[in-house]
Amino acid sequence: MCLAVPAQVVEIVDQDNQIAKVDIGGVKRNISVALVDDVKVGDWVLVHVGFAIQKVDEEEAERTLEFLRQLGQPYEDELRAISQSEV
Amino acid sequence: MRFIDEFRNSGMAKGIVREIEKLADGLNLRIMEICGGHTHTIYRYGLHDVLPTNIELVHGPGCPVCVLPMGRVDDAITIAQKDGVILTTFGDMMRVPGSKGSLIEAQSYGADVRMVYSPLDALKIALQNPDLKVVFFAIGFETTSPSTAVTLIKAKEMGVSNFFVFCNHVLVVPAIRALLDSPETQIDGFIGPGHVTTVIGSKAWEFIPAEYGKGIVISGFEPLDMLQAIYMLVKQLVDGDPKVDVQYTRAVRPEGNMKAKALMERVFELRETFEWRGLGWIEKSALKLKQEFAKFDAELHFDLPNRQVSDPRVCQCGAVLRGAIFPWECRVFGTACTPETPIGACMVSSEGACAAVYQYGRYSRKVRELLHQKS
Numbered sequence: 001m002c003l004a005v006p007a008q009v010v011e012i013v014d015q016d017n018q019i020a021k022v023d024i025g026g027v028k029r030n031i032s033v034a035l036v037d038d039v040k041v042g043d044w045v046l047v048h049v050g051f052a053i054q055k056v057d058e059e060e061a062e063r064t065l066e067f068l069r070q071l072g073q074p075y076e077d078e079l080r081a082i083s084q085s086e087v
Numbered sequence: 088m089r090f091i092d093e094f095r096n097s098g099m100a101k102g103i104v105r106e107i108e109k110l111a112d113g114l115n116l117r118i119m120e121i122c123g124g125h126t127h128t129i130y131r132y133g134l135h136d137v138l139p140t141n142i143e144l145v146h147g148p149g150c151p152v153c154v155l156p157m158g159r160v161d162d163a164i165t166i167a168q169k170d171g172v173i174l175t176t177f178g179d180m181m182r183v184p185g186s187k188g189s190l191i192e193a194q195s196y197g198a199d200v201r202m203v204y205s206p207l208d209a210l211k212i213a214l215q216n217p218d219l220k221v222v223f224f225a226i227g228f229e230t231t232s233p234s235t236a237v238t239l240i241k242a243k244e245m246g247v248s249n250f251f252v253f254c255n256h257v258l259v260v261p262a263i264r265a266l267l268d269s270p271e272t273q274i275d276g277f278i279g280p281g282h283v284t285t286v287i288g289s290k291a292w293e294f295i296p297a298e299y300g301k302g303i304v305i306s307g308f309e310p311l312d313m314l315q316a317i318y319m320l321v322k323q324l325v326d327g328d329p330k331v332d333v334q335y336t337r338a339v340r341p342e343g344n345m346k347a348k349a350l351m352e353r354v355f356e357l358r359e360t361f362e363w364r365g366l367g368w369i370e371k372s373a374l375k376l377k378q379e380f381a382k383f384d385a386e387l388h389f390d391l392p393n394r395q396v397s398d399p400r401v402c403q404c405g406a407v408l409r410g411a412i413f414p415w416e417c418r419v420f421g422t423a424c425t426p427e428t429p430i431g432a433c434m435v436s437s438e439g440a441c442a443a444v445y446q447y448g449r450y451s452r453k454v455r456e457l458l459h460q461k462s
């Protein structure tokens with residue numbers, strides 16, 4: 001559960017409630033962006049338990065994604081949990 | 088396992104290891120990685136195998152599931168067994184043994200226990216079930232507690248009355264302080280947790296060099312990150328210049344995530360004291376809900392046994408969490424205690440040291456030898 005997975009913001013769904021849609025390993029999900037300032041479409045963020053906890057640059061995101069893919073099982077479990085989430 | 092070989096044979100990894108070897112020549116160093124995620128990277132990639140034998144990596148208490156004492160799991164089960172309650176929690180928590188079984192067992196006896204990915208999912212379940220009480224069994228360090236804070240603020244704004252949080256959020260700094268204050272601890276320096284530090288900021292670690300004269304390097308989670316962090320730490324130790332260094336500069340700022348910290352501040356306050364598995368009672372080491380959020384506080388709403396329960400005699404999770412023994416030194420490691428039949432929390436959680444060694448240790452020369460000696 002301590003994994004933080006990079007995701008790219010594809011849409012600001014609800015500005016007031018700070019909800020954004022992200023692409024996370026090919027899955028599109030709504031997450032909360034209440035913990036980071038000025039999130040824009042195209043930004044990369046680290047996602048932990050349905051919340052963006054930090055913005056990162058694209059290079060960092062790519063690098064982490066590659067690492068997570070190598071990690072295999074824990075990453076797949078996390079993606080499965082994310083895709084079942086109803087946020 | 089191709090990528091593990093690839094990593095080990097990469098010029099970069101070999102180069103850093105060679106530099107570490109040169110620097111640490113003639114020294115014996117014990118380095119603690121605080122975060123359970125790092126423990127996993129170490130075993131997964133066999134970092135302890137590629138490092139020189141005079142550098143020992145000791146595992147720390149940075150697994151939120153593992154440090155929760157059994158009494159708190161029992162309390163959660165008590166809540167789950169009440170009529171008209173749905174208890175929600177993260178997947179890792181489901182199989183952690185309490186004194187009378189785990190949440191998953193409680194579920195099989197009819198309790199409504201649901202696994203959620205996010206505290207917001209728990210709130211959503213509350214909105215969908217207005218006639219039931221929905222409790223979120225919240226665990227985690229500062230990476231996770233801001234999310235619970237946002238969820239509570241949202242619940243308050245929406246006027247939700249059937250949502251509760253059983254708060255077990257803990258703070259990493261007091262735990263490390265307690266370790267450093269213990270005479271048992273022989274640690275030369277720390278590899279600091281990357282994600283927690285994105286929230287609390289690297290400045291939060293200044294007390295380690297200032298008050299204890301030891302060094303810390305905040306590291307990312309990839310094997311090369313960790314090797315680089317170990318190099319930076321060994322360099323500090325050799326130079327006699329302990330400080331807070333950041334290897335994971337890509338995500339960590341000195342002041343951390345101010346917004347997340349402010350939200351935590353708004354919702355939580357420090358508990359006088361809190362019990363940690365293995366570390367005992369530590370003052371001001373955990374969070375509870377502030378008065379403003381009292382109506383969401385499961386501890387105030389439900390009558391809980393709140394009993395102190397010691398771990399089973401055979402279980403040595405406490406010693407593992409203090410870095411006093413290695414997982415394979417526990418009497419029941421790999422025999423009575425396996426991920427299928429966990430006796431202690433360190434074998435359950437995906438971040439537990441015992442689980443990491445059990446899962447990947449078999450690829451490790453060192454662990455194989457040690458296990459062989461044991462049997």
Ligand code: SF4
Pocket residue numbers: 401402403404405407414417418419420421424425429430431432433434435441
């Ligand atoms: S092997 Fe099992 S009982 Fe022993 S320390 Fe690890 S988790 Fe605890």
